[in-house]
Amino acid sequence: MADQISGIKIPDSKIAREAAELVRQHESEMLFNHSVRVFVFGAMRGLRQNVKFDSELLYVAALFHDLGLVDAYHTQTKRFELDGADAARDFLRSHGIPEPQADLVWEAIALHTTPGIPQFMRPEIALTNAGVLVDVVGIGYDDYTPEQREQVIAAFPRGDFKNEFVKVQTCSALKKPQTTFGTVNFDYIEYHDPSFHKPNACTRIHSTPWKS
Template identity: 85%
Template sequence: MISAVRIPDSQVAREAAELVRQHESEMLFNHSVRVFLFGAMKGIRQNLKFDSELLYVAALFHDLGLADAYHTETKRFEVDGADAARAFLKSHGIPEPKADLVWEAIALHTTPGIPQYMRPEIALTNAGVLVDVVGIGYDDYTPEQRAQVITDFPRGDFKNEFIEVQTCSALKKPLTTFGTVNFDYIEHRDLTFHKPNACTRIRNTPWLT
Protein backbone atom coordinates (compact mmCIF):
# COMPACT_ATOMS: atom_id res chain seq x y z
CA MET A 1 0.00 0.00 0.00
CA ILE A 2 1.30 3.42 -0.99
CA SER A 3 -0.90 6.32 0.13
CA ALA A 4 -4.05 4.15 0.03
CA VAL A 5 -3.11 2.69 -3.36
CA ARG A 6 -2.52 -1.04 -3.55
CA ILE A 7 -0.28 -2.21 -6.37
CA PRO A 8 -2.18 -5.03 -8.13
CA ASP A 9 -0.88 -8.50 -7.31
CA SER A 10 -2.91 -10.73 -9.61
CA GLN A 11 -1.18 -13.24 -11.86
CA VAL A 12 -1.69 -10.95 -14.84
CA ALA A 13 -0.24 -8.00 -12.94
CA ARG A 14 2.78 -9.97 -11.74
CA GLU A 15 3.53 -11.39 -15.18
CA ALA A 16 3.13 -7.97 -16.76
CA ALA A 17 5.66 -6.53 -14.33
CA GLU A 18 8.06 -9.41 -14.95
CA LEU A 19 7.86 -8.95 -18.73
CA VAL A 20 8.44 -5.21 -18.54
CA ARG A 21 11.35 -5.64 -16.11
CA GLN A 22 13.03 -7.95 -18.64
CA HIS A 23 13.12 -5.25 -21.30
CA GLU A 24 13.20 -1.89 -19.53
CA SER A 25 15.88 -0.19 -17.51
CA GLU A 26 15.28 0.37 -13.81
CA MET A 27 14.70 4.03 -14.60
CA LEU A 28 11.85 3.29 -17.02
CA PHE A 29 10.35 0.58 -14.84
CA ASN A 30 10.28 2.82 -11.76
CA HIS A 31 8.79 5.61 -13.86
CA SER A 32 6.07 3.26 -15.08
CA VAL A 33 5.06 2.23 -11.57
CA ARG A 34 5.06 5.87 -10.47
CA VAL A 35 2.72 6.64 -13.36
CA PHE A 36 0.33 4.03 -11.99
CA LEU A 37 0.58 5.30 -8.43
CA PHE A 38 0.07 8.95 -9.29
CA GLY A 39 -2.75 8.07 -11.67
CA ALA A 40 -4.48 5.88 -9.10
CA MET A 41 -4.10 8.53 -6.40
CA LYS A 42 -5.77 11.06 -8.66
CA GLY A 43 -8.55 8.61 -9.45
CA ILE A 44 -9.20 8.03 -5.75
CA ARG A 45 -9.04 11.74 -5.02
CA GLN A 46 -11.63 12.41 -7.73
CA ASN A 47 -13.83 9.45 -6.73
CA LEU A 48 -13.48 7.88 -10.17
CA LYS A 49 -14.40 4.28 -10.82
CA PHE A 50 -11.49 2.63 -12.58
CA ASP A 51 -10.05 -0.84 -13.07
CA SER A 52 -6.83 -0.81 -11.04
CA GLU A 53 -5.36 -3.81 -12.85
CA LEU A 54 -5.95 -2.32 -16.30
CA LEU A 55 -4.50 1.00 -15.18
CA TYR A 56 -1.46 -0.83 -13.82
CA VAL A 57 -0.87 -2.73 -17.06
CA ALA A 58 -1.31 0.46 -19.10
CA ALA A 59 1.22 2.24 -16.91
CA LEU A 60 3.70 -0.65 -17.04
CA PHE A 61 3.58 -0.95 -20.83
CA HIS A 62 3.24 2.72 -21.75
CA ASP A 63 6.95 3.16 -22.53
CA LEU A 64 7.73 -0.39 -23.62
CA GLY A 65 7.87 0.82 -27.21
CA LEU A 66 11.16 2.52 -26.28
CA ALA A 67 12.74 -0.89 -25.67
CA ASP A 68 14.66 -2.47 -28.54
CA ALA A 69 12.63 -5.67 -28.38
CA TYR A 70 9.41 -3.80 -29.13
CA HIS A 71 10.76 -1.12 -31.47
CA THR A 72 9.32 -0.98 -35.00
CA GLU A 73 10.52 1.14 -37.88
CA THR A 74 7.22 2.76 -38.86
CA LYS A 75 5.02 3.09 -35.77
CA ARG A 76 5.10 5.69 -33.03
CA PHE A 77 6.69 4.26 -29.89
CA GLU A 78 3.36 4.71 -28.11
CA VAL A 79 1.69 2.38 -30.61
CA ASP A 80 4.48 -0.18 -30.25
CA GLY A 81 3.84 -0.28 -26.49
CA ALA A 82 0.08 -0.34 -26.97
CA ASP A 83 0.32 -3.27 -29.38
CA ALA A 84 2.50 -5.19 -26.93
CA ALA A 85 0.08 -4.61 -24.06
CA ARG A 86 -2.95 -5.68 -26.06
CA ALA A 87 -1.21 -8.84 -27.24
CA PHE A 88 -0.14 -9.62 -23.66
CA LEU A 89 -3.64 -9.15 -22.26
CA LYS A 90 -5.33 -11.17 -25.00
CA SER A 91 -2.82 -13.98 -24.46
CA HIS A 92 -3.95 -14.05 -20.82
CA GLY A 93 -7.63 -14.34 -21.70
CA ILE A 94 -8.53 -10.71 -21.00
CA PRO A 95 -11.63 -9.76 -23.04
CA GLU A 96 -10.98 -7.70 -26.15
CA PRO A 97 -12.82 -4.55 -24.94
CA LYS A 98 -10.55 -4.36 -21.88
CA ALA A 99 -7.43 -5.02 -23.96
CA ASP A 100 -8.53 -2.30 -26.38
CA LEU A 101 -9.04 0.11 -23.48
CA VAL A 102 -5.45 -0.42 -22.38
CA TRP A 103 -4.31 0.01 -25.99
CA GLU A 104 -6.03 3.39 -26.15
CA ALA A 105 -4.58 4.50 -22.80
CA ILE A 106 -1.04 3.77 -23.98
CA ALA A 107 -1.41 5.01 -27.55
CA LEU A 108 -2.80 8.35 -26.35
CA HIS A 109 -0.61 8.92 -23.31
CA THR A 110 1.46 11.68 -24.95
CA THR A 111 -1.41 13.27 -26.88
CA PRO A 112 -2.27 16.66 -25.38
CA GLY A 113 -5.80 17.86 -24.80
CA ILE A 114 -7.76 14.64 -25.40
CA PRO A 115 -7.10 11.81 -22.89
CA GLN A 116 -8.46 13.74 -19.89
CA TYR A 117 -11.94 13.62 -21.44
CA MET A 118 -11.90 9.88 -22.04
CA ARG A 119 -12.50 6.86 -19.80
CA PRO A 120 -10.78 6.93 -16.40
CA GLU A 121 -8.08 4.39 -17.25
CA ILE A 122 -7.06 6.52 -20.25
CA ALA A 123 -7.27 9.82 -18.40
CA LEU A 124 -5.38 8.54 -15.36
CA THR A 125 -2.56 7.00 -17.39
CA ASN A 126 -2.08 10.35 -19.08
CA ALA A 127 -2.29 12.20 -15.74
CA GLY A 128 0.32 9.94 -14.17
CA VAL A 129 2.67 10.54 -17.08
CA LEU A 130 2.17 14.29 -16.96
CA VAL A 131 2.93 14.65 -13.27
CA ASP A 132 5.97 12.36 -13.32
CA VAL A 133 7.54 13.70 -16.52
CA VAL A 134 6.67 17.40 -16.72
CA GLY A 135 5.25 18.11 -13.27
CA ILE A 136 1.69 18.94 -14.33
CA GLY A 137 -0.45 18.38 -11.22
CA TYR A 138 2.59 18.20 -8.91
CA ASP A 139 0.94 20.32 -6.21
CA ASP A 140 -2.20 18.17 -6.23
CA TYR A 141 -0.22 15.56 -4.28
CA THR A 142 0.94 16.09 -0.74
CA PRO A 143 4.66 16.19 0.00
CA GLU A 144 4.16 12.95 1.94
CA GLN A 145 2.57 11.24 -1.06
CA ARG A 146 5.32 12.34 -3.40
CA ALA A 147 8.03 11.33 -0.93
CA GLN A 148 6.56 7.88 -0.38
CA VAL A 149 6.30 7.20 -4.11
CA ILE A 150 9.88 8.20 -4.92
CA THR A 151 11.22 6.42 -1.85
CA ASP A 152 9.79 3.13 -3.07
CA PHE A 153 10.40 3.84 -6.78
CA PRO A 154 13.33 6.30 -6.95
CA ARG A 155 13.75 8.84 -9.71
CA GLY A 156 17.56 8.74 -9.76
CA ASP A 157 18.81 10.87 -12.66
CA PHE A 158 15.40 10.63 -14.30
CA LYS A 159 15.36 13.91 -16.21
CA ASN A 160 18.60 13.30 -18.10
CA GLU A 161 18.15 9.55 -18.58
CA PHE A 162 14.57 9.88 -19.77
CA ILE A 163 15.39 12.57 -22.31
CA GLU A 164 18.26 10.41 -23.61
CA VAL A 165 16.08 7.32 -24.04
CA GLN A 166 13.33 9.26 -25.77
CA THR A 167 15.83 11.03 -28.03
CA CYS A 168 17.46 7.77 -29.10
CA SER A 169 14.06 6.33 -29.99
CA ALA A 170 13.00 9.44 -31.91
CA LEU A 171 16.23 9.58 -33.90
CA LYS A 172 15.75 5.97 -35.02
CA LYS A 173 12.44 6.81 -36.71
CA PRO A 174 12.06 10.58 -37.06
CA LEU A 175 9.14 10.39 -39.48
CA THR A 176 6.98 8.99 -36.67
CA THR A 177 7.56 12.09 -34.54
CA PHE A 178 6.07 14.73 -36.82
CA GLY A 179 2.94 16.25 -35.32
CA THR A 180 3.76 14.84 -31.87
CA VAL A 181 5.66 15.97 -28.80
CA ASN A 182 8.29 13.38 -29.69
CA PHE A 183 9.74 15.74 -32.29
CA ASP A 184 10.96 17.93 -29.42
CA TYR A 185 13.54 15.29 -28.54
CA ILE A 186 15.07 15.48 -32.01
CA GLU A 187 15.01 19.27 -32.08
CA HIS A 188 16.62 19.38 -28.64
CA ARG A 189 19.54 17.30 -29.95
CA ASP A 190 19.84 18.85 -33.42
CA LEU A 191 18.66 22.45 -33.83
CA THR A 192 19.23 22.27 -37.60
CA PHE A 193 16.66 19.49 -38.02
CA HIS A 194 13.31 20.83 -39.24
CA LYS A 195 10.01 19.04 -39.40
CA PRO A 196 7.74 19.35 -42.44
CA ASN A 197 5.60 22.46 -42.29
CA ALA A 198 1.86 21.75 -42.42
CA CYS A 199 1.17 24.74 -44.67
CA THR A 200 3.89 23.70 -47.10
CA ARG A 201 2.55 20.17 -47.24
CA ILE A 202 -0.97 21.43 -47.97
CA ARG A 203 0.29 23.70 -50.78
CA ASN A 204 2.33 20.86 -52.31
CA THR A 205 -0.55 18.42 -52.65
CA PRO A 206 -1.59 17.44 -56.22
CA TRP A 207 -4.89 19.32 -55.84
CA LEU A 208 -5.15 22.44 -58.01
CA THR A 209 -6.83 24.56 -55.35
Protein backbone atom coordinates in the same frame (compact mmCIF):
# COMPACT_ATOMS: atom_id res chain seq x y z
CA MET B 1 8.18 -4.11 -4.67
CA ALA B 2 6.21 -2.28 -2.02
CA ASP B 3 2.71 -3.71 -1.60
CA GLN B 4 1.08 -0.38 -0.83
CA ILE B 5 2.14 3.25 -1.29
CA SER B 6 0.26 6.10 0.34
CA GLY B 7 -2.97 4.13 0.31
CA ILE B 8 -2.51 2.73 -3.20
CA LYS B 9 -2.23 -1.05 -3.42
CA ILE B 10 0.02 -2.39 -6.16
CA PRO B 11 -2.03 -5.03 -8.04
CA ASP B 12 -0.85 -8.55 -7.22
CA SER B 13 -2.95 -10.76 -9.49
CA LYS B 14 -1.30 -13.35 -11.74
CA ILE B 15 -1.66 -11.04 -14.73
CA ALA B 16 -0.24 -8.07 -12.82
CA ARG B 17 2.78 -10.05 -11.63
CA GLU B 18 3.48 -11.46 -15.09
CA ALA B 19 3.09 -8.04 -16.68
CA ALA B 20 5.59 -6.55 -14.25
CA GLU B 21 7.99 -9.44 -14.83
CA LEU B 22 7.81 -9.06 -18.62
CA VAL B 23 8.37 -5.32 -18.52
CA ARG B 24 11.20 -5.64 -16.02
CA GLN B 25 12.99 -8.05 -18.36
CA HIS B 26 13.26 -5.39 -21.03
CA GLU B 27 13.20 -1.98 -19.38
CA SER B 28 15.93 -0.25 -17.42
CA GLU B 29 15.34 0.41 -13.74
CA MET B 30 14.73 4.05 -14.61
CA LEU B 31 11.89 3.25 -17.04
CA PHE B 32 10.38 0.56 -14.85
CA ASN B 33 10.31 2.79 -11.77
CA HIS B 34 8.78 5.56 -13.86
CA SER B 35 6.08 3.19 -15.11
CA VAL B 36 5.05 2.15 -11.61
CA ARG B 37 5.07 5.77 -10.45
CA VAL B 38 2.70 6.56 -13.33
CA PHE B 39 0.30 3.94 -11.97
CA VAL B 40 0.53 5.17 -8.37
CA PHE B 41 0.11 8.84 -9.25
CA GLY B 42 -2.74 8.01 -11.64
CA ALA B 43 -4.51 5.85 -9.04
CA MET B 44 -4.08 8.55 -6.39
CA ARG B 45 -5.72 11.04 -8.71
CA GLY B 46 -8.57 8.63 -9.40
CA LEU B 47 -9.24 8.15 -5.69
CA ARG B 48 -9.00 11.86 -5.00
CA GLN B 49 -11.56 12.55 -7.73
CA ASN B 50 -13.74 9.64 -6.60
CA VAL B 51 -13.48 8.09 -10.06
CA LYS B 52 -14.25 4.40 -10.54
CA PHE B 53 -11.48 2.65 -12.46
CA ASP B 54 -10.06 -0.83 -12.99
CA SER B 55 -6.83 -0.87 -10.99
CA GLU B 56 -5.41 -3.89 -12.81
CA LEU B 57 -5.99 -2.41 -16.27
CA LEU B 58 -4.52 0.92 -15.18
CA TYR B 59 -1.48 -0.93 -13.82
CA VAL B 60 -0.92 -2.82 -17.08
CA ALA B 61 -1.32 0.37 -19.10
CA ALA B 62 1.21 2.16 -16.90
CA LEU B 63 3.67 -0.73 -17.03
CA PHE B 64 3.58 -1.04 -20.82
CA HIS B 65 3.26 2.63 -21.75
CA ASP B 66 6.97 3.11 -22.52
CA LEU B 67 7.80 -0.41 -23.64
CA GLY B 68 7.94 0.80 -27.23
CA LEU B 69 11.13 2.67 -26.34
CA VAL B 70 13.13 -0.54 -25.86
CA ASP B 71 14.75 -2.45 -28.70
CA ALA B 72 12.73 -5.65 -28.25
CA TYR B 73 9.47 -3.82 -29.02
CA HIS B 74 10.74 -1.11 -31.37
CA THR B 75 9.35 -0.99 -34.90
CA GLN B 76 10.49 1.22 -37.75
CA THR B 77 7.11 2.50 -38.88
CA LYS B 78 4.99 3.09 -35.76
CA ARG B 79 5.13 5.70 -33.02
CA PHE B 80 6.70 4.27 -29.88
CA GLU B 81 3.35 4.69 -28.11
CA LEU B 82 1.74 2.27 -30.58
CA ASP B 83 4.53 -0.26 -30.16
CA GLY B 84 3.86 -0.33 -26.42
CA ALA B 85 0.10 -0.37 -26.95
CA ASP B 86 0.35 -3.34 -29.32
CA ALA B 87 2.54 -5.23 -26.85
CA ALA B 88 0.09 -4.64 -24.01
CA ARG B 89 -2.92 -5.72 -26.06
CA ASP B 90 -1.13 -8.88 -27.21
CA PHE B 91 -0.20 -9.64 -23.61
CA LEU B 92 -3.76 -9.21 -22.38
CA ARG B 93 -5.21 -11.25 -25.23
CA SER B 94 -2.78 -14.07 -24.42
CA HIS B 95 -4.18 -14.08 -20.88
CA GLY B 96 -7.78 -14.32 -22.03
CA ILE B 97 -8.75 -10.73 -21.27
CA PRO B 98 -11.84 -9.75 -23.31
CA GLU B 99 -11.26 -7.53 -26.33
CA PRO B 100 -12.97 -4.39 -24.92
CA GLN B 101 -10.62 -4.33 -21.91
CA ALA B 102 -7.58 -5.07 -24.05
CA ASP B 103 -8.59 -2.27 -26.42
CA LEU B 104 -9.06 0.10 -23.48
CA VAL B 105 -5.47 -0.48 -22.37
CA TRP B 106 -4.32 -0.05 -25.97
CA GLU B 107 -6.03 3.34 -26.14
CA ALA B 108 -4.60 4.44 -22.78
CA ILE B 109 -1.06 3.74 -23.98
CA ALA B 110 -1.52 4.99 -27.54
CA LEU B 111 -2.86 8.33 -26.29
CA HIS B 112 -0.66 8.87 -23.26
CA THR B 113 1.41 11.63 -24.91
CA THR B 114 -1.47 13.23 -26.81
CA PRO B 115 -2.32 16.65 -25.36
CA GLY B 116 -5.87 17.83 -24.73
CA ILE B 117 -7.80 14.60 -25.34
CA PRO B 118 -7.12 11.76 -22.83
CA GLN B 119 -8.47 13.65 -19.83
CA PHE B 120 -11.95 13.57 -21.38
CA MET B 121 -11.91 9.83 -22.04
CA ARG B 122 -12.52 6.78 -19.85
CA PRO B 123 -10.83 6.80 -16.44
CA GLU B 124 -8.06 4.31 -17.27
CA ILE B 125 -7.06 6.46 -20.25
CA ALA B 126 -7.30 9.75 -18.36
CA LEU B 127 -5.43 8.46 -15.31
CA THR B 128 -2.59 6.93 -17.35
CA ASN B 129 -2.11 10.30 -19.02
CA ALA B 130 -2.33 12.14 -15.68
CA GLY B 131 0.30 9.88 -14.14
CA VAL B 132 2.63 10.47 -17.06
CA LEU B 133 2.14 14.23 -16.97
CA VAL B 134 2.94 14.62 -13.28
CA ASP B 135 5.96 12.31 -13.34
CA VAL B 136 7.52 13.64 -16.55
CA VAL B 137 6.65 17.32 -16.83
CA GLY B 138 5.26 18.09 -13.35
CA ILE B 139 1.70 18.91 -14.39
CA GLY B 140 -0.42 18.36 -11.28
CA TYR B 141 2.63 18.22 -8.98
CA ASP B 142 0.99 20.36 -6.29
CA ASP B 143 -2.14 18.19 -6.31
CA TYR B 144 -0.14 15.65 -4.31
CA THR B 145 1.05 16.30 -0.78
CA PRO B 146 4.80 16.35 -0.07
CA GLU B 147 4.29 13.17 1.94
CA GLN B 148 2.62 11.42 -0.98
CA ARG B 149 5.36 12.43 -3.38
CA GLU B 150 8.08 11.38 -0.96
CA GLN B 151 6.51 7.96 -0.37
CA VAL B 152 6.26 7.30 -4.11
CA ILE B 153 9.87 8.34 -4.73
CA ALA B 154 11.11 6.32 -1.75
CA ALA B 155 9.48 3.18 -3.17
CA PHE B 156 10.42 3.85 -6.80
CA PRO B 157 13.39 6.26 -6.93
CA ARG B 158 13.81 8.75 -9.75
CA GLY B 159 17.61 8.65 -9.78
CA ASP B 160 18.85 10.78 -12.70
CA PHE B 161 15.43 10.55 -14.33
CA LYS B 162 15.38 13.85 -16.23
CA ASN B 163 18.63 13.24 -18.10
CA GLU B 164 18.16 9.49 -18.60
CA PHE B 165 14.57 9.83 -19.79
CA VAL B 166 15.41 12.52 -22.35
CA LYS B 167 18.27 10.36 -23.61
CA VAL B 168 16.08 7.27 -24.06
CA GLN B 169 13.33 9.25 -25.77
CA THR B 170 15.83 10.97 -28.05
CA CYS B 171 17.43 7.68 -29.10
CA SER B 172 14.00 6.31 -30.00
CA ALA B 173 12.98 9.43 -31.92
CA LEU B 174 16.22 9.54 -33.91
CA LYS B 175 15.71 5.95 -35.05
CA LYS B 176 12.41 6.83 -36.75
CA PRO B 177 12.03 10.60 -37.03
CA GLN B 178 9.15 10.32 -39.52
CA THR B 179 6.95 8.94 -36.73
CA THR B 180 7.50 12.02 -34.55
CA PHE B 181 6.11 14.70 -36.88
CA GLY B 182 2.97 16.23 -35.42
CA THR B 183 3.69 14.80 -31.97
CA VAL B 184 5.53 15.93 -28.85
CA ASN B 185 8.17 13.34 -29.69
CA PHE B 186 9.65 15.67 -32.28
CA ASP B 187 10.81 17.88 -29.42
CA TYR B 188 13.47 15.32 -28.55
CA ILE B 189 14.97 15.52 -32.04
CA GLU B 190 14.83 19.32 -32.10
CA TYR B 191 16.45 19.51 -28.66
CA HIS B 192 19.22 17.17 -29.84
CA ASP B 193 19.68 18.95 -33.19
CA PRO B 194 18.17 22.45 -33.41
CA SER B 195 18.97 22.58 -37.14
CA PHE B 196 16.61 19.68 -37.89
CA HIS B 197 13.26 20.87 -39.19
CA LYS B 198 10.09 18.85 -39.52
CA PRO B 199 7.84 19.14 -42.56
CA ASN B 200 5.59 22.17 -42.32
CA ALA B 201 1.86 21.48 -42.55
CA CYS B 202 1.23 24.57 -44.67
CA THR B 203 4.00 23.63 -47.10
CA ARG B 204 2.61 20.13 -47.40
CA ILE B 205 -0.89 21.45 -48.14
CA HIS B 206 0.40 23.76 -50.89
CA SER B 207 2.52 20.96 -52.35
CA THR B 208 -0.34 18.52 -52.92
CA PRO B 209 -1.30 17.64 -56.54
CA TRP B 210 -4.68 19.35 -56.11
CA LYS B 211 -5.12 22.48 -58.22
CA SER B 212 -6.65 24.47 -55.37
